Amino acid sequence: MIDVAVRDEVAVVTLRRPDKLNALTADMRRQLAAAVRAHGDGKLARGIVVTGTGRAFSAGEDINEAVGQSLLDEVELFHDLTRAVLETQVPVVAAVNGLAVGGAAEWTLCFDARIGTPSAEYFLPENHIGLSISNGSSLLLRRLVGARALRLVLDSARLSAAEAQSAGLLDEIVEPGALVATAIGLVHRWTQPGTATTVHLKLLRPSLADVEQAFAAETEAARYVEETGTARAGMDRFVNRRAT
Known part of the structure; x- marks a missing residue:
């Protein structure tokens, strides 16, 4: 369900579960983090591009799989996706081919660039289904969209490609x-011989220490919605609605 191929010296990581809108199982998240780390030191590739197949970049967490699982474990798998990207020494670019939902949309917030198609969408449904945001997005979303972050989360906003670009998400x-x-070309432009991209990634990316603080706060938020039953009720509503 995860395909990795080096194309023109760039590692292209492709989500291949189109029948499920590339929804991320726990194992897929582990594979993604491993793929990013395997190509993150610049020895095998000049950069990394992540994209999807079919109508979606990714529908985010596979809710059907997650029902009954530890929410804290699920959140940590998403956190490690963000951690893996921020630890790389090469540019990481999201090629958002379609719908990006929840944790998958949030994952792209730590990327060095996000390029979309006219059919790309960003959807942050967590608040209305009783879940809390993750991936360090409590810090990273504000970094990209500023004061709009709170409303986007509380509204469970769904943004078209043009709206996402206007907001700063694309x-x-x-x-x-x-x-x-285009994503590969951007990596090439940023990694031409003689460029100082590696040091500027360190200087201009969000601090991993600050992101780890956001992870800790988001883990506590996940613990709260799990212990109060908010998450279970929301996920049950979501699953039952889709089943009817």
């Missing part, structure tokens, strides 16, 4: 056939 919109090539 940097560029290109036609679907050019998406991955």
